[in-house]
Amino acid sequence: MTSFLLRRILQMFITLIGISIISWLIITTAPGGPISLTMDPKISPKIIEQMMKNYDLDKPVYQQYFLWIKKLFTGRLYSFKDGRPVLEKIWERIGNTLLLNLVAMTIIFSLAIPLGVFSARKQYSMMDRLTTFGVFLGLSIPGFWLAYLIILGTVELFGYPVLGMRSFVTEGFGAGEIVMDRIWHLLLPAMIMAIHGLAGLSRYTRSSMLEVIRQDYIRTAKAKGVPEETVYYKHGLRNALLPIVTLFGFLIPGLIGGSIIMESVFAWPGIGRLAYQAVLARDYPVVMTINTITAVLVLLGNFIADLLYGVADPRIRYQ
Amino acid sequence: MEFQTKSFWHYFKQNRLAVAGLAIILVVFFIAGTASLIAPYDPGKTNVSKKLKSPSSEHLLGTDQLGRDVFSRMLYGSRISLSVGLVAVAISLVIGVFVGAIAGYYGRWADAVLMRFVDIMLCFPSFFLILTVVALLGPSMLNVMVVIGITSWMGTSRFVRAEFLSLRERDFVQAARALGMKDRRIILRHILPNSLAPVFVTATLDVATAVLVEAGLSFLGFGVQPPAPSWGNILTEGRTYIFDAWWLTVFPGLAILMTVLSFNLLGEGLRDALDPRLRGRR
Amino acid sequence: MKTPLLEVRSLTTQFFTEDGVVRAVEDVNFEIHPGEILSLVGESGCGKSVTGLSLLRLIPIPPGKIMSGELLFEGRDLLGLEEREMERVRGNDISMIFQEPMTSLNPVFTIGNQIMEALQLHQNLDKKEARRRAIEMLDRVKIPSPEVRIDSYPHQLSGGMRQRAMIAMALSCQPKLLIADEPTTALDVTIQAQVLRLLKEIQGEMGMAVMLITHDLGVVSEIADRVAVMYAGRIVESGPIEAIFGEMRHPYTRGLLESIPQLEEKKKRLNAIPGQVPNPMDLPTGCKFHPRCHLMIDDCKKEEPPLYPVNKNHFSRCIRWKECC
Numbered sequence: 060m061t062s063f064l065l066r067r068i069l070q071m072f073i074t075l076i077g078i079s080i081i082s083w084l085i086i087t088t089a090p091g092g093p094i095s096l097t098m099d100p101k102i103s104p105k106i107i108e109q110m111m112k113n114y115d116l117d118k119p120v121y122q123q124y125f126l127w128i129k130k131l132f133t134g135r136l137y138s139f140k141d142g143r144p145v146l147e148k149i150w151e152r153i154g155n156t157l158l159l160n161l162v163a164m165t166i167i168f169s170l171a172i173p174l175g176v177f178s179a180r181k182q183y184s185m186m187d188r189l190t191t192f193g194v195f196l197g198l199s200i201p202g203f204w205l206a207y208l209i210i211l212g213t214v215e216l217f218g219y220p221v222l223g224m225r226s227f228v229t230e231g232f233g234a235g236e237i238v239m240d241r242i243w244h245l246l247l248p249a250m251i252m253a254i255h256g257l258a259g260l261s262r263y264t265r266s267s268m269l270e271v272i273r274q275d276y277i278r279t280a281k282a283k284g285v286p287e288e289t290v291y292y293k294h295g296l297r298n299a300l301l302p303i304v305t306l307f308g309f310l311i312p313g314l315i316g317g318s319i320i321m322e323s324v325f326a327w328p329g330i331g332r333l334a335y336q337a338v339l340a341r342d343y344p345v346v347m348t349i350n351t352i353t354a355v356l357v358l359l360g361n362f363i364a365d366l367l368y369g370v371a372d373p374r375i376r377y378q
Numbered sequence: 379m380e381f382q383t384k385s386f387w388h389y390f391k392q393n394r395l396a397v398a399g400l401a402i403i404l405v406v407f408f409i410a411g412t413a414s415l416i417a418p419y420d421p422g423k424t425n426v427s428k429k430l431k432s433p434s435s436e437h438l439l440g441t442d443q444l445g446r447d448v449f450s451r452m453l454y455g456s457r458i459s460l461s462v463g464l465v466a467v468a469i470s471l472v473i474g475v476f477v478g479a480i481a482g483y484y485g486r487w488a489d490a491v492l493m494r495f496v497d498i499m500l501c502f503p504s505f506f507l508i509l510t511v512v513a514l515l516g517p518s519m520l521n522v523m524v525v526i527g528i529t530s531w532m533g534t535s536r537f538v539r540a541e542f543l544s545l546r547e548r549d550f551v552q553a554a555r556a557l558g559m560k561d562r563r564i565i566l567r568h569i570l571p572n573s574l575a576p577v578f579v580t581a582t583l584d585v586a587t588a589v590l591v592e593a594g595l596s597f598l599g600f601g602v603q604p605p606a607p608s609w610g611n612i613l614t615e616g617r618t619y620i621f622d623a624w625w626l627t628v629f630p631g632l633a634i635l636m637t638v639l640s641f642n643l644l645g646e647g648l649r650d651a652l653d654p655r656l657r658g659r660r
Numbered sequence: 661m662k663t664p665l666l667e668v669r670s671l672t673t674q675f676f677t678e679d680g681v682v683r684a685v686e687d688v689n690f691e692i693h694p695g696e697i698l699s700l701v702g703e704s705g706c707g708k709s710v711t712g713l714s715l716l717r718l719i720p721i722p723p724g725k726i727m728s729g730e731l732l733f734e735g736r737d738l739l740g741l742e743e744r745e746m747e748r749v750r751g752n753d754i755s756m757i758f759q760e761p762m763t764s765l766n767p768v769f770t771i772g773n774q775i776m777e778a779l780q781l782h783q784n785l786d787k788k789e790a791r792r793r794a795i796e797m798l799d800r801v802k803i804p805s806p807e808v809r810i811d812s813y814p815h816q817l818s819g820g821m822r823q824r825a826m827i828a829m830a831l832s833c834q835p836k837l838l839i840a841d842e843p844t845t846a847l848d849v850t851i852q853a854q855v856l857r858l859l860k861e862i863q864g865e866m867g868m869a870v871m872l873i874t875h876d877l878g879v880v881s882e883i884a885d886r887v888a889v890m891y892a893g894r895i896v897e898s899g900p901i902e903a904i905f906g907e908m909r910h911p912y913t914r915g916l917l918e919s920i921p922q923l924e925e926k927k928k929r930l931n932a933i934p935g936q937v938p939n940p941m942d943l944p945t946g947c948k949f950h951p952r953c954h955l956m957i958d959d960c961k962k963e964e965p966p967l968y969p970v971n972k973n974h975f976s977r978c979i980r981w982k983e984c985c
Contacts, residue, residue, distance in 0.1 A: 070497075077498035085511060192395070195646070199639035201590055203597045204613060204631035211620055211627070275763040281718055282758075283778045283829065284751035287743070297768050316505030320594055334506060335598060338513045346510050354501040361501075373813040374767055 063369060071362055078354040079131075083124050085350075086343050131348060139342045148345060149330055149352065155224065156322070156329030160314050162249035167256040167310065172303065174257075175264025176296060182269065190261070197258030202317055206251050206324045213247070221247050222326045248325040252317040256310045263306060267299040274298070304368050308361030315353045389651040396647020399640035406637055410456040419447035421454045421607045430623045440625040442616065448625060451607035452633055458608040459637060462523050462592040463585040469527025471581055474534025479565055481535070482542025493539070496532045504529050508591060509600055517600040526588050534580050541573030575652045582645035586638045593634050609634050663735070664691035665836060665869050666715070666754075671729035673707075673714045676722060680941040684710040686893040688729075689967075692837065697863065697870045699884035699901075701877060701916070705937050707893040708873045712839045715871075716750055733837075752782040755830035759842040761822035765814035771798075771825040772810035775832050782833045797828040801858060820851035827859065834866060841873045856882060877920055881905060886973075889913050892938055892948035895967070899974035907985070909968075909976035912949050914985045947978070955980050 118126065130136045134146040178190045213221055220226050226240050271277070272295050280294045281287075318331030326332070330349055337345035369375045390396060409416070418438075425445035433440045439448040481492040508525050515521045545551060546569060554564050595601035596610025604611050609630040616626025668690050675682040685707045692698045700708045713719050714726055717738065731738040738749065750756075758764040766774060775794040779785050785793065791810070798806035801824040814822055823843060830838060843859065844852040860883045863870050874880060880887055881901070888898040889912065897910035908914050915933035935952035938944055944951050950960040959979060967975040978984055 070494075073494060074498050074501065077494065078501055081498060081502070085507075085514070195395075195639055195642050196635075199586065199590070199635055199642050201593045201597075201631060201634050201638075203594065204627070204634065207617060207620055207627055208631070211624070214621075275758060275760055276766040278718060279758060279764045279826075279829075280766065280777075282716055282750055282756040283774075284747045284749070284781055285777060286747050294766050294769075298766070301768070312501075312503040312505075315503040316594075319506055319509065320597065323598065335509075338509055338598075338600075341513070346513075350502065350506060350510060353503050353506065357501045357503065372768065373770075374815045 063375065064366075067362065067365055071358060074358055075355065078358070079128060079351060080124070082347050082351045082354070083127055086347050087120075087123065131351065136344045136348060138337075138345050140337070140340050140345075145344050145348045148333065149348060152328055152330045152333050153352075155327065156318055156331055159245065159249055159252065159322070159327060159329060160311075160318065162245060163252040163256070163314055163317075164307075164310065166249060166253040167260055168307075170253075171257045171260035172264050172300070175261040176268055176292075176299075178261065178265045179268035179272070180291060191265075194258040194262050197254045198262075200254065202251055202255065203320050203324055205254070206248070206321065209247065209251065210324075224327060244325075248321045248327055252314060252321050255317065256313055259313075260303070260306060260310070264299065264303060267302055268295060271295050271299040301368065301372050304371055305361075305364045307367070308357065308364035311357045311360040312353075315356070386651050390647055393647040393650060395643045396650075399643030399647065402636060402640040403644060406456050406460065406640070409453055410460050413453040413457055417447075417450035417453045419450040421446065421451040422605055423447075430619060432623070433625055439629050440623065442612065442623070442626055443619060446607075448612065448629060451612055452609065452629060454607045455609040455612060455630065455633070456637075458519065458602050458606060459589050459592065459634070462519065462526070462602070462608075463588040463641075465523040466526035466530070466588040466592075467581050467584045469524060470531035470584060471534060471577065472531075473528065474531035475538050475570070475577065476535075477531065478535035478538025479542055479570065482539035483546055483561065483565055483569065485543070489539070492535070496535055499529070499532050502529075505591060505594060509595065509598065512595060512600045517595070517603055519602045519606070522592060522595060522601055526591055530584060530587065533584070534577060537576045537580055538573060541576060542569055545569045545572055576649075579645055579649045579652060582641055582648055586641035586645065589634065589638050589641070664732075665694045665734065667691045667730070667732040668711075668715070669730040669732065671711065671714055671731065672727040673710050673719060673724060674727050675724045682940045683893055683943065684724075684940060685714060688890075688893075688895055690888050690895060690898060692869045692871055694836065694869055695863075695867050696885045697860075697872060697883055699872045699874060699880040699887045700890060701874060701880055701887055702890035703875060703916075703937055705940065706890040707940075708875075708890050709841055711890070712756065712841050712871065712873050715839060716754060716756055717746055718750075718756075748782065751778045751830070751835070752833045753835055754837045754839065755833070755835040756839040756841065757823070757826045757830045757843050759845050761819055761826055761846060762814075764826060765822055767814055770811050770813055771817070771822075771829075772812075775810075775825070775829045778829060778832050793832065794828070797832045798825070800831075800862065801825070801828045803828070819847050820855060823847060823851075823855055824858065827855075827862070831862065831866065831868075835868055837869045837871065838863075839871045839873070842875070843872070844879060845874070845876070852879075859883070877916060889916065892943055893940065894948065894977065895975075896949065896977045897975065898967075899970070903970075903974045907970075907974075909970045909974065909981040909984055910978045911953050911955050911984055915952075955984060 127136075134144050136145045137143065138145055138148060174190060178187045181187045210221055221244065224241065224244050225237075226244070232240065272291070276298075277290060277294055280290045285294070315331070318329060319335050320331075321327065322329045322331035323335050330352075334346065334349045336342075337349070423446060425441070428437075428441050428445040429443055431437055431441040431445075437447050437449065439452060442448055442451070477492050477496070481489040508529050511525045511529070512521055515525070551564060551568055554568050592601055592608070593610040593613070596608055597614050599614070601610050602608040604615065613627060613630040613634075616623060616630070620627050668688060671685055671688045672683075673685040675684055688707075688711055690698065700711060702708050710719065710724075715731060715738070717726070719726060726739060729739065733749070733753065738746065741749070765771065772791065772794050775797060776787070776790040779790040779793055780787070783790075783793075795806045795810055798809060803809050803821060803824050809817070809821075814825070817825065823846075827843075840859065844855050847855060856879060859870070872879070872884060884901050886898070886900050887904040888895050889904070889910065890896065891912050897904065897908065897913045904913060905917070908917065912933070919932050933952055938948060938951070944961075946959075946961040946963055947953070947956075947965055950956045953960065955978075957980070965977050965979045967977050968979075968981050970976055970981060976984070
């Protein structure tokens with residue numbers, strides 16, 4: 060386990076360096092470089108000067124990279140748009156995005172696993188076929204389109220606003236109403252963001268479960284006289300869940316991609332919306348920092364998933 | 379090819395959803411090919427006096443805010459969605475097969491370096507990466523296709539690598555090597571044709587993803603640029619009128635959904651039919 | 661005559677696959693008496709494992725189905741039991757061990773856990789008592805330092821140790837019948853002998869009956885009391901071990917015996933049985949063995965021969981049994 064950990068951490072460190080190099084290459088090697096793209100007569104010379112300083116464009120290429128890294132970590136990278144430190148801008152909003160993603164992730168895991176297990180248990184039944192079709196619908200539906208349909212539907216049905224983190228007018232609301240208002244505003248985008256992952260994960264759970272119940276040890280458990288249900292939920296599920304743990308890391312990129320669109324649709328003040336606004340404003344320090352941070356989040360997610368896997372699987376735990 | 383065509387069809391046919399998916403894809407291809415013949419109107423022709431008309435016999439799917447015929451625009455839109463999907467996947471296939479083949483065939487440090495690179499690329503949330511790069515290069519149909527292609531090859535390369543790793547130990551490859559055949563020839567003639575089946579499956583599923591990504595980019599204003607009639611554009615332009623002209627939102631979305639769904643169902647059907655391990659289960 | 665522990669009457673099990681019906685077991689009859697070791701012998705695919713699984717009703721349904729027959733265990737037909745009652749039989753009255761000790765134990769639970777599960781289920785023991793019994797069982801199957809090993813996961817044990825743990829698990833509730841499906845096939849030759857000896861020893865101590873399923877006549881000769889030879893889903897010859905090894909009355913049995921390499925004899929070559937095991941979806945007419953049989957006459961193709969009594973407890977399904985062998 061210790062050697063596994065050490066190897067994994069070293070690997071992660073190398074990947075981290077790779078992520079930073081690629082992030083940096085993308086902005087600096089874009090045709091014309093980052094500054095020329097933003098050459099806009101409306102931008103004041105002061106900001107251009109600031110940008111030049113920010114990127115150390117007078118220095119040799121390899122130095123530019125190290126200076127960028129240094130500035131990224133010391134928080135001295137500034138936004139093109141308003142000159143505020145990038146990390147500060149991100150810090151303000153990252154909590155909102157994490158909240159949204161956490162809720163989405165919770166929805167995914169708490170629904171997908173039972174759904175997949177159920178589907179596998181009743182393989183080829185009517186319900187399984189329906190679930191399978193639903194899964195494919197979920198994988199194929201454009202999230203923003205669904206969001207619009209739902210906004211259209213809820214506004215027509217309930218006449219209740221869904222955009223933002225809360226309703227604009229909350230005066231006269233009791234404490235309970237304010238909480239319900241917040242949950243309402245949180246749940247809708249989280250649910251839509253969860254659909255893709257939910258579909259994918261439940262499909263995965265189903266095939267994992269089907270794979271496991273064909274194993275010899277399932278037959279052994281039955282031969283011992285363990286009741287069918289226990290065989291399935293104790294001996295089967297425990298094994299089927301092992302690979303599912305690792306998917307936790309793989310879900311993060313999709314969720315973050317979804318955040319960009321969903322936060323824009325629902326006017327949710329998170330980093331997804333910040334990223335989109337930064338892309339629109341060609342605010343590259345912000346864009347690249349968010350790219351790097353999200354990549355690191357994905358990396359961490361994968362690392363945690365590997366650790367969980369190590370803990371859950373005795374074959375790895377005792378090595 | 380290693381699989382037998384006959385048994386492949388036998389198993390594929392039984393998956394009715396996959397067959398339906400294939401049928402819909404063929405229809406979409408047909409529409410894309412004949413859009414200029416079957417479209418009742420010029421997709422770019424504006425007519426402000428007829429703007430935002432709801433579906434009728436004159437305009438099957440209504441008109442948009444500039445009075446353009448939505449049905450005609452949708453027909454032409456199929457061309458864009460399919461081209462973006464297919465070209466992007468073709469690019470990603472070329473890169474993915476190349477990287478996977480090199481890593482799997484040569485192993486050792488080539489494998490270590492390339493797979494580490496794959497790991498790094500997989501860490502970036504692809505949609506945001508695509509959005510960033512498209513924004514940098516400037517949105518256009520070509521850029522969208524290329525950028526989706528160069529950011530989505532990692533899955534393919536992993537598959538190809540795994541296939542190569544197992545195939546290169548097989549007798550016919552060893553024999554070819556013993557005969558002094560050049561690596562390039564061994565890879566192209568002996569290993570690649572045998573590893574195409576799983577690549578074919580991922581490619582089909584990747585088309586579905588690419589079509590979705592294009593729609594998402596259009597929605598954010600970084601897809602194929604208006605006035606080109608992509609499904610994503612019709613939808614995005616229509617969202618302003620969502621409460622007055624539902625047809626601008628509903629129909630293009632349905633078209634995207636149907637196309638993506640069909641590619642997903644087809645891909646899954648192909649996977650089941652090509653995987654001999656799954657066959658006995660039915 | 662004593663009453664048998666288990667009486668199998670015209671058991672027929674089939675699998676309904678996409679490509680056709682597999683007649684895995686066809687009209688099989690045999691009985692097992694308390695404390696005896698019956699060996700079911702045959703090539704792979706002859707239906708011996710399916711017979712074993714059918715006894716515990718562990719055939720996957722679908723595609724499998726027990727079409728007909730009676731499984732009288734202490735006079736009670738197992739096929740007539742509710743699933744809940746059957747669960748009480750499995751692991752308690754009748755246990756089973758399998759070929760692959762690598763894959764037959766659940767990788768995420770300790771072996772102690774897996775042994776205790778049966779004890780807690782059938783004997784209503786509390787955790788502490790079940791653990792004590794599990795350690796006792798591990799000791800009995802000669803696993804060194806059982807109080808430590810009980811907390812091992814399967815992957816931490818060698819193949820032989822795992823199979824011992826499997827045996828401990830199967831015997832923990834002191835079943836009256838143990839079905840052992842190729843229990844030593846996956847093990848190294850030296851370990852095979854050890855495990856086999858252990859099985860025989862414990863069988864002697866506990867007095868249970870064993871149904872040993874194997875393709876290895878060497879194993880049979882070491883421990884079986886009676887033998888039933890299966891071919892293409894049918895029993896083709898059955899009798900006491902001396903009769904089968906000494907005066908076999910079926911050409912297939914003879915073929916099987918002649919295909920074992922023997923050290924003493926200076927034979928020039930092994931007599932392998934010519935031809936292939938028939939496709940269970942497309943069995944030959946008449947006697948299922950006739951295409952491979954050197955004694956074949958025209959009558960063999962016409963009707964399936966019944967089991968002819970050679971004597972009181974020796975039977976052969978060959979119309980030329982008198983001439984044979």
